[in-house]
Each structure stands twice: as structure tokens, then as C-alpha cells.
Amino acid sequence: xxxxxxxxxxFDSIExxxxxxxKIIGGAATYISLAASYFTKKINLVSVVGDDFxxxxxxxxxxxHVDTEGLQIKRGEKSFFWSGKYHIDMNSRDxxxxxxxxxxxxxxxxxxxxxxxxxxxxxxxxxxxxxxxIAQLPKRPKLVVLDTMNFWMDTAWxxxxxxxxxxxxxxxxxxxxxxxxxxxxxxxAAQKILKMGPKYLIIKKGEHGAxxxxxxxxxxxxxxxxxxxxxxxxxxxxxxGGFTGYLASTKDISFxxxxxxxxxxxxxxxxxxxxxxxxxxxGLKKQEVEERVQEFIDLVQFEIDLG
Amino acid sequence: xxxxxxxxxxFDSIExxxxxxxKIIGGAATYISLAASYFTKKINLVSVVGDDFxxxxxxxxxxxHVDTEGLQIKRGEKSFFWSGKYHIDMNSRDxxxxxxxxxxxxxxxxxxxxxxxxxxxxxxxxxxxxxxxIAQLPKRPKLVVLDTMNFWMDTAWxxxxxxxxxxxxxxxxxxxxxxxxxxxxxxxAAQKILKMGPKYLIIKKGEHGAxxxxxxxxxxxxxxxxxxxxxxxxxxxxxxGGFTGYLASTKDISFxxxxxxxxxxxxxxxxxxxxxxxxxxxGLKKQEVEERVQEFIDLVQFEIDLG
Numbered sequence: 132x133x134x135x136x137x138x139x140x141x142f143d144s145i146e147x148x149x150x151x152x153x154k155i156i157g158g159a160a161t162y163i164s165l166a167a168s169y170f171t172k173k174i175n176l177v178s179v180v181g182d183d184f185x186x187x188x189x190x191x192x193x194x195x196h197v198d199t200e201g202l203q204i205k206r207g208e209k210s211f212f213w214s215g216k217y218h219i220d221m222n223s224r225d226x227x228x229x230x231x232x233x234x235x236x237x238x239x240x241x242x243x244x245x246x247x248x249x250x251x252x253x254x255x256x257x258x259x260x261x262x263x264x265i266a267q268l269p270k271r272p273k274l275v276v277l278d279t280m281n282f283w284m285d286t287a288w289x290x291x292x293x294x295x296x297x298x299x300x301x302x303x304x305x306x307x308x309x310x311x312x313x314x315x316x317x318x319x320a321a322q323k324i325l326k327m328g329p330k331y332l333i334i335k336k337g338e339h340g341a342x343x344x345x346x347x348x349x350x351x352x353x354x355x356x357x358x359x360x361x362x363x364x365x366x367x368x369x370x371x372g373g374f375t376g377y378l379a380s381t382k383d384i385s386f387x388x389x390x391x392x393x394x395x396x397x398x399x400x401x402x403x404x405x406x407x408x409x410x411x412x413x414g415l416k417k418q419e420v421e422e423r424v425q426e427f428i429d430l431v432q433f434e435i436d437l438g
Numbered sequence: 439x440x441x442x443x444x445x446x447x448x449f450d451s452i453e454x455x456x457x458x459x460x461k462i463i464g465g466a467a468t469y470i471s472l473a474a475s476y477f478t479k480k481i482n483l484v485s486v487v488g489d490d491f492x493x494x495x496x497x498x499x500x501x502x503h504v505d506t507e508g509l510q511i512k513r514g515e516k517s518f519f520w521s522g523k524y525h526i527d528m529n530s531r532d533x534x535x536x537x538x539x540x541x542x543x544x545x546x547x548x549x550x551x552x553x554x555x556x557x558x559x560x561x562x563x564x565x566x567x568x569x570x571x572i573a574q575l576p577k578r579p580k581l582v583v584l585d586t587m588n589f590w591m592d593t594a595w596x597x598x599x600x601x602x603x604x605x606x607x608x609x610x611x612x613x614x615x616x617x618x619x620x621x622x623x624x625x626x627a628a629q630k631i632l633k634m635g636p637k638y639l640i641i642k643k644g645e646h647g648a649x650x651x652x653x654x655x656x657x658x659x660x661x662x663x664x665x666x667x668x669x670x671x672x673x674x675x676x677x678x679g680g681f682t683g684y685l686a687s688t689k690d691i692s693f694x695x696x697x698x699x700x701x702x703x704x705x706x707x708x709x710x711x712x713x714x715x716x717x718x719x720x721g722l723k724k725q726e727v728e729e730r731v732q733e734f735i736d737l738v739q740f741e742i743d744l745g
Contacts, residue, residue, distance in 0.1 A: 318665045339646040353658045358625045390740040430658050431738045433697040
């Protein structure tokens with residue numbers, strides 16, 4: 132089952148209490164693809180970069196079974212650049228610079244060979260760009276997962292409402308869920324958001340884990356308590372990548388299997404934050420992923436016999 | 439197995455976004471005892487009130503199998519009074535009034551008939567008062583659980599360090615764990631705190647659940663996602679009461695059983711916040727408690743076969 136990933140491929144410059152980086156490889160689609168690559172080998176990427184983007188990073192993606200036919204390379208233009216600084220609690224950050232560059236006029240083109248995709252992961256982008264991708268697919272994928280952010284709620288509300296009608300799973304963080312629903316209680320927020328289109332809602336709470344809702348059920352997955360969160364950049368995208376990659380590999384979109392997918396997604400996010408940027412997501416071994424998932428099992432497993 | 443509960447019995451006046459109360463019955467030992475009463479019927483209370491305390495509240499405790507021989511009633515004095523106002527997020531609150539009254543000179547006296555206690559739950563109080571209780575017990579209880587707060591870290595550090603050496607389980611919230619350890623990471627905080635005396639550490643994270651640490655293991659229990667948190671007052675104490683009550687009823691202080699105890703404690707906390715004060719903790723049915731625990735099981739249960 133092929134997974135189509137759409138989102139940014141970019142340069143990031145990150146400062147955390149543990150240090151700072153020069154320009155490193157980032158972008159939602161990069162994290163999503165790398166995380167998904169530990170589960171499925173048919174990953175197709177639609178994104179855009181400038182000709183300043185290093186060919187080594189593209190080769191790294193190929194090593195992770197990511198097809199880059201859909202990665203547009205714009206001559207004479209610069210890649211999207213984001214720079215941010217995290218505070219000590221790692222939950223808040225200041226954006227120091229956002230240079231859209233090639234992203235400003237991004238016209239996503241889905242190559243013919245990608246069009247029969249079974250799973251579609253739309254990373255955080257302008258809702259109208261996300262919609263353009265859906266519109267290019269001749270048959271509806273088995274599952275469409277969408278990430279978005281508060282910025283689009285502020286600036287592209289109508290477009291966001293349109294694309295939400297087309298997706299199966301929405302993944303947002305707790306603040307975004309509150310803004311989208313205008314409800315403080317996440318349970319009430321979920322009920323409202325599930326009426327906007329998505330059949331499933333994932334609320335990411337960072338170090339506090341993640342919730343999965345459908346109209347009748349709720350599942351909670353913890354984040355792994357870590358000694359240090361070194362760099363949270365890309366954690367949410369790594370989560371989404373692990374989630375969709377696992378679903379694509381198992382071809383099972385039941386609620387029970389989504390629970391497992393959330394655990395695998397959480398495992399990938401827990402790796403992501405251990406080093407700067409994508410460093411920890413490259414070259415993981417299967418055994419490391421399994422051991423990490425076992426840690427999640429051990430963390431929450433208990434037995435109560437209610438008789 | 440008898441459970442000795444030491445802590446405040448008090449009047450509270452509470453304002454939340456959902457409404458406000460007149461003076462209602464509160465206090466750590468009240469919540470602890472009520473929550474524990476759903477698991478064990480041998481609860482002995484050491485506390486102090488003034489003669490303004492309503493006899494009906496004492497009768498309510500008797501109905502919950504709470505022995506009040508150790509509840510001192512000070513003639514001509516007033517009960518401890520706390521008043522607070524919660525903000526919309528329910529995680530932060532302003533204290534509007536704290537009138538120590540009888541608590542100012544509280545000299546805890548453990549009645550003879552309480553002295554062979556197997557389980558001791560020391561609710562949040564001056565560390566020296568907590569120490570006085572321990573000193574009165576001729577044999578060490580099977581398990582000593584202690585709650586404290588940042589105020590004692592600021593004002594009674596040495597006393598707190600002394601009493602921590604005497605306890606098995608420390609229960610604090612995440613901010614308190616950070617202040618006590620001077621570590622931001624809760625994993626590092628736990629490592630440091632476990633060197634101060636306690637063999638087990640519970641870090642309560644409110645709506646984000648609770649962590650249980652010993653030197654080698656960690657367990658995480660979620661909070662139940664609720665439509666509304668009506669009044670968080672007493673949630674931490676209800677948690678502690680459910681936790682110690684369950685342990686006392688099962689006589690098993692293994693890590694595996696503590697996991698179960700944490701789930702039962704979390705269930706009691708989830709009831710507590712549904713109404714003002716102790717209202718929801720009085721008159722619960724066994725079946726309601728079991729159904730609530732089943733909700734916790736359903737919330738986190740998943741099956742992954744790593745082969």
C-alpha cells in the first residue's frame with residue numbers, strides 16, 4: 132500500500148537550552164517520510180525545494196525508500212527556511228525567522244505514478260494547497276490524514292473548513308483543538324471537531340501524550356518520560372509519520388489498529404526529540420524501534436480483574 | 439489492615455468558572471478518608487477542627503467507616519479555612535484567604551487504638567507535624583505515604599528533608615517535584631528525589647495523569663478525559679486516598695499492585711472533580727467505581743504483538 136506524503140522540505144535553524152544548530156534539514160514532510168520509512172517502503176513525496184537544497188539530503192531520503200519524483204526543485208530559488216528558539220520548558224518557542232521562499236508559490240503536482248495512493252498524509256500547509264492535492268487524485272485514498280496549525284485557523288478559516296470535510300483523520304495539538312472548536316474541554320472540542328468532517332481526531336499533547344477520538348471511543352497514549360528532550364522540532368510530524376506508516380504497512384484502519392499506530396507514532400516522536408533535527412530518525416534499527424515500543428507497553432500496562 | 443490518615447479537616451470556599459460555594463467541608467484528610475473508604479473499612483483519622491465544625495460532617499465520616507477518635511475538637515476555636523478561585527484552565531488558582539485558626543498550634547495526638555496502624559497516609563501539613571505522628575508509632579507501619587507542597591520547600595526545607603527519610607512513598611505534583619529536585623526533567627527529578635528517602639515517587643500531573651517511579655521502573659496512568667472539570671479541589675487528596683485505601687485493602691505493596699492502586703486513585707480523583715467539594719465522593723456505589731475503573735482500562739488498553 133503506497134503512502135503519499137505532502138508537506139514542507141526545508142532548512143531549519145534551531146536553538147534549544149542544549150545548544151544551537153546551523154541550517155539543518157527539516158520540514159514536515161521530511162520528518163513524516165523518515166518516520167514512516169520504518170514501517171512501509173512505498174513512500175512518495177510531493178514537496179518543493181530551491182536549488183540550494185543539498186543533494187545528500189535527497190539521497191538520504193532515497194536510502195529511506197522515499198521516492199522524490201514529486202519533489203520539485205526550483206532553479207534560482209531558495210528553500211523554505213524556519214528558525215526558532217525553544218524555552219526551557221520546551222513547550223513554547225519563539226519563531227526567529229520564517230522565509231517562505233519556494234513555498235510562497237508552491238503548486239503541488241502529484242506525479243501520475245503517485246495517483247493511485249492508498250494512504251495520503253497531508254502535512255501542515257495552506258489548506259488550499261492541501262485541497263489541490265486531494266483534487267488531483269482520481270480515486271479517493273483509503274485514508275486521508277491531515278495536519279494543520281493555528282495560523283491557518285487565523286488566516287484561512289474557510290479553506291480549512293473545506294479541506295476538513297475531505298479528510299478521515301485530523302491531527303492537531305491541544306491548543307489548536309481548542310482554537311478550532313472554541314471549547315476548552317478537549318472532550319467537548321473533539322465532539323465539535325468530529326462534526327466538521329474528520330471521522331477520527333488525534334490531539335497531540337507533546338510531553339503529555341496523545342488522545343485519539345472517534346464519535347464513540349477515546350484512546351490515550353502517553354509520551355515516554357525522557358531524561359532530556361533535546362529538540363522537540365519535528366516531534367508531531369514524526370508522530371504522524373509513524374502513525375500513517377504503520378497503518379499503511381498493516382492496511383488496517385480499524386480503531387483497534389489506530390491505537391497501535393498511535394503507539395508506533397509516539398515511539399517515533401520519542402526518538403525524534405533525542406537529538407537535533409532529523410538526526411535520530413536516520414539509521415534506526417528495527418530492534419531499537421521494537422524496544423522503544425516495548426517501553427511504551429511497560430509504561431502503561433497494568434492488570435485489574437474487576438471480577 | 440488499618441489505615442491511619444493525618445491531615446487537615448477544614449472549611450473551604452471555592453469559586454470556579456462554573457460557580458461558587460459558601461463554606462463547605464474540605465481538607466486533605468477529609469478527601470483522603472472519603473476516597474479510601476471505598477476500599478477499606480478501617481480508617482482512623484487524626485486531625486483538628488474548631489467547635490464551629492458541623493456534627494453532620496463528622497457523622498458523614500462515620501457513615502464512611504472513618505473513626506474520629508483522633509479528631510480533636512477545640513472549644514472556642516475556629517476550624518481551618520481556605521478560600522480560592524480557579525482560573526478557566528483549572529490548573530492555576532488564586533488563594534483568596536487562608537485562616538489557619540486551630541491548625542496554627544496543631545499538636546497531633548495518635549490515640550492508643552490507632553498506634554498499630556499498617557498504613558499511614560500523611561496529608562499535606564507542616565513537616566514537623568508529620569514527623570511528630572511518625573514518632574508516636576511504636577512500630578513502623580508497612581507503608582508510609584506522604585504528601586507535601588512547595589510552601590514547605592520554601593519555609594521548612596530541613597524539616598521536609600528529615601521526614602522524607604522516614605517515608606516509603608512521596609506524592610507531589612510536577613511543579614513540586616521540579617522544585618524539590620531542582621531538575622526540570624521529571625525523570626531526572628525522580629532520580630534525585632528517590633535518593634532523599636522515599637522508595638517510590640508519585641508525580642501527579644492533574645489532567646495529564648500521574649507517574650509512579652521506583653529506582654528501576656516507571657508507570658504512567660492517565661487522567662480520564664472529562665467533558666468538564668467542575669472543581670479540582672481535593673483531586674490530589676482523593677487520588678492519595680484511593681491509592682492508599684486500595685493498598686490497605688489488598689495488603690500488597692509490590693510495584694505491580696501499586697500500579698493498580700494508582701488507577702483506583704485516579705478513578706477517585708476523576709469522581710472528585712465532577713462536583714463541588716466532597717459532594718461526589720459521598721455515596722458512590724461500588725458499581726460506579728468499577729465502571730469508572732473500566733473506563734481507565736478501555737482508555738489505555740492496546741495490544742501489540744512484537745513477535
